[in-house]
Amino acid sequence: HSTLSGNESTGEGAGIAVYKPTTGEATSFNLRNTIIADSLPPTRECFVRNGPLVFGSGNLIDSASGFPFDAKTPCPGIEQTGNPVLGALRINAPGLTPTMEIPADSSAIDTGDPNASLDSDQRGVTRPFGAGPDIGAYERGNNPPVAVCKDVTVTAGESCTANASVDNGSFDPDAGDSITLAQSPAGPYPLGANSVTLTATDSFGAANSC
Numbered sequence: 001h002s003t004l005s006g007n008e009s010t011g012e013g014a015g016i017a018v019y020k021p022t023t024g025e026a027t028s029f030n031l032r033n034t035i036i037a038d039s040l041p042p043t044r045e046c047f048v049r050n051g052p053l054v055f056g057s058g059n060l061i062d063s064a065s066g067f068p069f070d071a072k073t074p075c076p077g078i079e080q081t082g083n084p085v086l087g088a089l090r091i092n093a094p095g096l097t098p099t100m101e102i103p104a105d106s107s108a109i110d111t112g113d114p115n116a117s118l119d120s121d122q123r124g125v126t127r128p129f130g131a132g133p134d135i136g137a138y139e140r141g142n143n144p145p146v147a148v149c150k151d152v153t154v155t156a157g158e159s160c161t162a163n164a165s166v167d168n169g170s171f172d173p174d175a176g177d178s179i180t181l182a183q184s185p186a187g188p189y190p191l192g193a194n195s196v197t198l199t200a201t202d203s204f205g206a207a208n209s210c
Helices: none
Strands: 003-005 016-019 028-032 035-037 046-049 053-057 059-061 072-074 078-080 089-091 098-100 179-184 197-202 207-209
Touching (some): 003 098
Antiparallel strands (some): 046 072, 179 197
């Protein structure tokens, strides 16, 4: 479950190139659920040569075509060759190390090998989310909603209480996901200053409060 992107080389194999020495030393290569994309030059981004022992499954290699009849062989276990549409390398919550997000239409979504999958991605997000594990270091899962609050002042009624909403445009970053809002305490509220907690919960049960 690795993501290799933007590597550069003076020739082919800018992603990964594995050579078995001509002197015959044992050489093996195991590649599982890994993305290799956007290499420069974008030609035969991953190959092996001279017949090393190879194992692989669930891999996405963007430029896996163009192999003539020579000593270079494509890397093993290629499941996808479409552009994974990788995001910029940055901190993606809840991770503490940089990752490259994959969008909902990425060819890496749900197409990894479940038998070789890890339990979580690089950020600690549980795998799989959906029909199968995503290829690469990033598992696209459910993002929690974002609760946004504001201070409000309202006029009390005859009972010296009033209802009020502290919501200031809470939202869910996942397109199409709905949220429900709940305030605690729920109101109506008595005269004076009142402290209220707003909780936004999405359809998967993820919540965020302010």
